[in-house]
Amino acid sequence: MSVLTPYRSEISSQGDGFAQLLRAEWTKFRSVRGWVIGIVVGGLLIVGLGVLTSANSVCSTASVSPHNRHPAPRACPAPATGPGGGWVSDSYYFVRQPLAGNGTLTVRVTSLTGLYSNRGGIGRGPNPLAGMTPGVQPWSKAGIIIRASTARGSAYAAMMVTGSHGVRMQWNFTRDRAGIAWKVSAKSPRWLRLTRSGDVIRGYDSADGRRWTLVGTATLAGLRTTVQAGLFAASPGYTVTTTSVGTASAVGGPTLATATFDRLSERGTWPAGRWIGEDIQGRTDNALPASVQGFTEDAGQFKVSGSGDIAPANSDGPGQSSRTLGGAFAGLIAAVVIGVMFITAEYRRDMIRTTFTASPRRGRVLAAKAVVLASVTFVTSLIAVAITIPLGDHLLRANGNPIFPLPALTLLRIAVGTAALLAVAAVLALAVGTLLRRSAAAVTVVIAGIVLPYLLAVITGVLPVSAEEWLARVTPAAAFAIQQATPAYPQVDATYTPGTGYFPLAPWAGFAVLCAWAAVFVALAAVRLRRRDA
C-alpha cells in the first residue's frame, strides 16, 4: 500500500488574522476600478460644488436702479467682532463716564417701557416713532454696564432688567445669568450693582437695596485701569414670524426701550464727574436712528431711551464656512453607492463564497470591510473638505461676503465631523447592503434615510416645524448638526428651526444618532450574515 501525502501549500497558514483580512479587503477595494473612480469622483464633487456655490454667492450693498441694472458690487459690511471672536450686535444708548481703577456702581430701576411698530418697519417722515405702539420686547434691556471702551465689540459686563426675562447679568455678549425674576415696575423696583476689582466684575441684584444677591462673576481678561461705566438702554429689532408650514414669513423692525433710574451712586475714582450721553450704533444692527435715542436727568432721576442690542449676532447667510460644504451631499451619495456595492458586488459575482471559504468567521469579514470602507471614505473626504473650506472662504470673501470668524476648534469639528459623517454613512450603507443584498433597494433606503430627511427638514419648507424638528432629531440626518457653526443663544430671540440652520440636537449628539443607526444595522447585518446561506 502506498501512502498518499495530501498537497500542502508552502505558504504558512497564518492568513486568519484580522490584519490579513483587512489587507484582503483593501486589495479588493483598490483593485476595482469603478470604486476607486467613485470615491475620487465623490471627493471632486465636494470640492467642485463647493467652488461652484461659493463663486456664485455674491453679497453687495450696491443698489439696483432702473437706469443702473448691474451696478458695480460693493462688499457687504461685516458686523462687529466680540471678545470671543464671533459676530455681535453692539448698538445701544450709553450714559457714561470713565472709572479709574476699582469702584462700584449702584442704581434703582423703576420702570422699563418700549415702542414698536406692529406694521413692521419704522414711521415715514421726520419722526421715526410716528405711529408706533407702546410695548416692550422680551429682550429689551436697560441697566448698568462697565465696558473696556466704547468701541463696538469691546469687552463688557452688565446688570440689567429685561422686558420679560427678569434681571440678568450678561457679559462679553455670549454669557448670560438669571437674577430676580418678574417684571420691573414702580411698585417692585429692582436694585442693580456692579463692583469692579482689577479685571473681575461682580454683579448683584436686590429687591430692596439692602439685601444683595450675587448674580454672576465675570473676568474681562486684560481690562485696562480706566474703563467706561454708566447706564444703558437697548431694544432688539422685533420680528413677528408667521410660521406656517415650514416657510416663515416675518415682518419686523427696530424698537425703542425707555428706562427710569434713580438712587444712582458711584464709589471709587470717577475723574470726569459728569455723565455724557452717546448713541453707540453699528452699521449692520437693527436699530432706530440716534435722533430718537437719548437721556434726561432731573433731580437724580434718569430716563434713558435706546435702540439696538448688545448680544451675539446670528450667522445665517453665506458667511458661514460650513456654507461651502454643499458638495458633501454629493460626496455622501458616492460614498453610499460604494458602501453598498462593496458587499452586493460580492454576492452578484459569487465572490462571497470564496471570501467565506477563506475566512469562515463572517462577522470578522464584515468588520474588516467596515474598517477599510470607513478609512478610505474618511481620508478622501477629509482631504476634499480641507481643500474646500479655505478655497470656498476665499471665493466668498472675494465676492464681498463677510466671513463669520469661527474658532479653530469649531472649524476643526465641522471639517472632521463632515468627513466622519460620510464614513459612518458608508458603513451604514454597507450594513443595509448586507441585509438587503440588492443594490438598488439598499442605495435608495440609505439615501432616503439621510438625504431626504435633510431635504425635507432644512431645505424645502413643506413640513410643519414640529415635523422638521422630529426629522432632525430622530433620522440619520440629525448628524448634519455637526456642521452647525453657532449655537442657538437663548438671550437672542430668533427663529431657531432646522429650516434656519439650527438643529434641535447638539453637534456631537446629532452625530451620535447616525452612529447609533449604523451600529444597529451593522449588528443586524452580522446576525443575518451568520444565519443565512451565502
Place this chain on the structure above:
Amino acid sequence: MSASSVTPRISQAWWVGPRDVLHAEWTKVRTVAGPGWLLIGAITLMAAVGAITANATRCPGGSCHIDPTKVSLTGIYLSQAVVAILAVTSFSGEYSTGMIRLTLTAIPRRWQVLSAKAVVTSAATLAAGLVAVAASLVVGRLLLYGHGITPAHGYEALSLGTGAVLRAAAGSVLYLVLIALLGLGVAAAVRDSATSIAVVLGLLYLFPIITSFVGNHDWQRHMNQISPMTAGLYITATTNLRSMPLTPWQGLGVLAAWAAGALLAGGVLLRLRDA
C-alpha cells in the same frame, strides 16, 4: 450519430411585433415578486407620509399659509424614490443577471425593447400613482378638515371639483410616471443598478440642496427652474402660484424634458454599445 435529424420547432409567430414585445415585458414585470411589492410600497409610503404631515399640520392662531393639497401630497418626496427603484431595476436587473442578451436576441431592435419597457413601466406607475394620489388626498382631507383647515376658515378646498386640485392630482400622477421614465432612461445608459439609482436620486434630491447653498437669488431662481424635482413638484401647488418661478405645467414640462433626455441618451447608448 444516428441518421435522424432534429428539426427545430419553429414558432408560428416568426415575426415579433410590438404587441409581442409588450407582452414579453409585461410577463417579466408580472412574474417577479419585486415590482408588485414596490408598487404597493410606493402607494403605502405616499399615503403614510401624507397622513403624518397632515396630522402634524396645525394652525392654532388661524391665517397660516397652508396649501392643503400640497400638504396631502408630501409623500411624493418619498414614493418617487420607490418608483425610481422599479424603473431602474427593470433595466439594470437584466444586466446583472445576463437576461439582457436573451432579450436582445429575441428582439434585436433595441429601440423596441426600450419603448416596450417604457410603456409597461409607465402603465404600472400610472395605476399605482392614481391609487397613491387618491389615497393621499382622501387621508389628507380627513385629517386637515379635522384640524379646522377647511374652506370655511379660508383655506383652499380639498376636492377634485376644484380645478387647481384636479390639476395637482392629475399632475402628481404624471409626475410619478415621468420619474419612472427618467429612471428607465438613466438605467439604460448607466446599466449598473446602484449607480443608476444614485444618479436618479442625486438629480432629484441634490439640486434643491445645492441651490440652497448658493447665496444669490437670481442663481437660485434659475437653478429652481431647471431642477427636475423642484420644478416638477410645482404641479402640486394650488396656492401662491405667483411666487413660483414657473407655472405648474411649465414645471412638469421641465421634468418631462429631463425624462426625454434620459430616454434619448439611454436609447442611443443601448444601440451603440454591446450588451
